[in-house]
Amino acid sequence: MITSPLRSWQAVQAEVLRRIQSRTWQPGALIPHEVALAEEFGCARATVNRALQALADRGLLDRRRKAGTRVATLPVRRATLDIPILRQEIENRGHRYDYSLLKRDPGAPPADVRIRMRLPEEAAALHVEALHLADGRPYVVEDRWINTAVVPAIQAVDLAQLSANEWLVAHAPFTRGDVNFMAASADETLAPLLQAKPGDALFVIERGTWAEERAITLVRLSFAPGYRLYTAV
Amino acid sequence: MITSPLRSWQAVQAEVLRRIQSRTWQPGALIPHEVALAEEFGCARATVNRALQALADRGLLDRRRKAGTRVATLPVRRATLDIPILRQEIENRGHRYDYSLLKRDPGAPPADVRIRMRLPEEAAALHVEALHLADGRPYVVEDRWINTAVVPAIQAVDLAQLSANEWLVAHAPFTRGDVNFMAASADETLAPLLQAKPGDALFVIERGTWAEERAITLVRLSFAPGYRLYTAV
DNA sequence: GAGTGGTCTAGACCACTGT
DNA sequence: CAGTGGTCTAGACCACTCC
Numbered sequence: 001m002i003t004s005p006l007r008s009w010q011a012v013q014a015e016v017l018r019r020i021q022s023r024t025w026q027p028g029a030l031i032p033h034e035v036a037l038a039e040e041f042g043c044a045r046a047t048v049n050r051a052l053q054a055l056a057d058r059g060l061l062d063r064r065r066k067a068g069t070r071v072a073t074l075p076v077r078r079a080t081l082d083i084p085i086l087r088q089e090i091e092n093r094g095h096r097y098d099y100s101l102l103k104r105d106p107g108a109p110p111a112d113v114r115i116r117m118r119l120p121e122e123a124a125a126l127h128v129e130a131l132h133l134a135d136g137r138p139y140v141v142e143d144r145w146i147n148t149a150v151v152p153a154i155q156a157v158d159l160a161q162l163s164a165n166e167w168l169v170a171h172a173p174f175t176r177g178d179v180n181f182m183a184a185s186a187d188e189t190l191a192p193l194l195q196a197k198p199g200d201a202l203f204v205i206e207r208g209t210w211a212e213e214r215a216i217t218l219v220r221l222s223f224a225p226g227y228r229l230y231t232a233v
Numbered sequence: 234m235i236t237s238p239l240r241s242w243q244a245v246q247a248e249v250l251r252r253i254q255s256r257t258w259q260p261g262a263l264i265p266h267e268v269a270l271a272e273e274f275g276c277a278r279a280t281v282n283r284a285l286q287a288l289a290d291r292g293l294l295d296r297r298r299k300a301g302t303r304v305a306t307l308p309v310r311r312a313t314l315d316i317p318i319l320r321q322e323i324e325n326r327g328h329r330y331d332y333s334l335l336k337r338d339p340g341a342p343p344a345d346v347r348i349r350m351r352l353p354e355e356a357a358a359l360h361v362e363a364l365h366l367a368d369g370r371p372y373v374v375e376d377r378w379i380n381t382a383v384v385p386a387i388q389a390v391d392l393a394q395l396s397a398n399e400w401l402v403a404h405a406p407f408t409r410g411d412v413n414f415m416a417a418s419a420d421e422t423l424a425p426l427l428q429a430k431p432g433d434a435l436f437v438i439e440r441g442t443w444a445e446e447r448a449i450t451l452v453r454l455s456f457a458p459g460y461r462l463y464t465a466v
Numbered sequence: 467g468a469g470t471g472g473t474c475t476a477g478a479c480c481a482c483t484g485t
Numbered sequence: 486c487a488g489t490g491g492t493c494t495a496g497a498c499c500a501c502t503c504c
Contacts, residue, residue: 007473007474008473008474009473009474020406021406021408023406027403033488033489033490034489034490035489043474043475044474044475044476044477045475045476045477045490046473046474046475046476046492047473047474047475049490049491049492050473050474052490053490053491059315063489063490063491064482064483064484064489064490065481065482065483065484065488065489065490065491066481066482066483066484066485066487066488066489066490067482067483067484067488067489067490068488068489068490069489069490074318074321074402077315077316077317077410077412078313078314078315078316079313079314079316079412080311080312080313080314081311081312081313081314082292082310082311082312083310083311083312084310085307088307169307170260173253173254175254176465176466177310177465177466178463178464178465178466179310179312179463179464179465179466180461180462180463181414181436181461181462181463182436182460182461182462183416183417183434183435183436183437183458183460184416184434185432185433185434199418199432200418201416201417201418201434201435202416202434203414203415203416204416225416227415227416228413228414228415229413229414229415230411230412230413230414231411231412232409232410232411232412233409233410233411233412240492240493241492241493242492242493266469266470266471267470267471268470276493276494277493277494277495277496278471278494278495278496279473279492279493279494279495280492280493280494282471282472282473283492283493285471286471286472296470296471296472297470297471297501297502297503298469298470298471298472298500298501298502298503299468299469299470299471299500299501299502299503299504300469300470300471300501300502300503301469301470301471302470302471
């Protein structure tokens with residue numbers, strides 16, 4: 001029961017959340033419409049709207065025009081995770097960041113990469129391999145293909161000084177991206193670079209970025225053993 | 234240059250995004266304040282506010298009272314990923330879902346679990362191990378500890394019929410959670426369950442949930458080799 | 467202290483969609 | 486067609502923080 005007016009959308013959100021969690025409003029049930037809640041809470045409809053929208057974004061409510069607002073039956077756990085620039089991630093943890101370019105090779109990408117990037121048969125690309133270090137210890141191996149048709153300017157960049165990632169975020173804004181997280185075993189090439197044993201389980205992030213419908217870059221980051229990606233919900 | 238009024242916050246967002254991506258507004262630069270933009274775009278300040286807030290949420294703008302709004306220098310890639318109920322994930326992919334309870338053991342948790350869950354020394358808990366299958370093939374091994382002090386009712390549930398996860402989402406709403414993603418090698422116990430070879434790299438999700446400051450459950454999900462977690466940005 | 471974003475309000479109209 | 490959420494507006498006040 002509400003005694004005094006709820007004046008902020010956060011307060012409204014908290015009260016609605018309480019009713020969901022206390023099962024006052026059962027999963028799947030229709031909740032009162034915005035005008036009714038605004039009246040009950042003693043605030044404007046826009047305030048209720050803001051609160052309910054925030055809860056819908058978090059996956060706790062399902063809202064549809066005319067149909068009304070329902071408590072989600074299967075609350076989806078929605079986690080937001082920041083994918084930081086490696087330099088930032090390492091420096092935020094209080095370590096010194098170092099970077100070393102291993103390879104920089106113009107050339108045709110292998111078939112699997114070409115397909116993932118949807119490049120034509122004879123497309124030119126730039127292959128970059130690099131090692132990122134935290135306090136001098138290997139942190140992650142970067143294996144990247146860059147579509148030089150979209151960002152020709154990168155061919156003139158000295159990637160020994162500035163990582164491809166940092167150049168790209170500054171000069172090649174993307175409109176769309178996808179990310180894959182997976183586990184992979186360290187092979188003979190990767191293991192020594194990461195000071196790991198062949199066969200060690202590595203955490204891998206594979207990321208593609210696109211400008212409209214054209215691939216900019218595809219990168220595979222293989223992290224040293226022990227890496228964890230953390231997020232709060 | 235804007236010729237006709239931008240009437241929706243999405244239109245305002247698109248125009249601002251265009252200026253960021255075209256570097257009309259350089260990274261780190263201060264952009265006009267809300268009143269000025271509202272005037273230029275021919276809409277209300279609230280509309281501009283909504284658009285800029287959405288972009289700030291996506292990590293493309295930094296906003297501070299009095300200081301104004303700046304283009305983020307290092308655009309953070311923020312990915313939202315849904316952590317579905319396993320049954321849903323498997324059925325969404327068009328497979329048949331099966332579930333098999335391997336173990337159900339009341340008892341004291343080991344020290345590392347107790348510490349992660351911040352349980353007192355002699356706390357009672359319920360240990361559950363289960364296998365989730367897709368089309369009859371092992372999909373993930375679940376290794377879970379449940380704090381029976383918080384959800385005593387689960388002791389009466391027949392976990393051979395209903396997975397602990399599904400019972401918990403319906404009966405123990407949590408206020409806070411954390412998630413860790415990592416890679417681990419299959420050990421002698423896990424490998425046969427997942428039809429994997431010992432040493433295979435497995436994708437692992439470790440999730441803790443809390444009601445206020447009391448741990449509800451801690452679960453470790455070890456996925457069969459080849460699993461990928463995907464998200465679009 | 468003053469400038470900027472954060473939010474609330476009351477009212478209005480629009481857009482979608484279930485019946 | 487009617488009910489519900491989605492959004493816009495104009496104006497107001499507040500809260501934070503830089504100077």
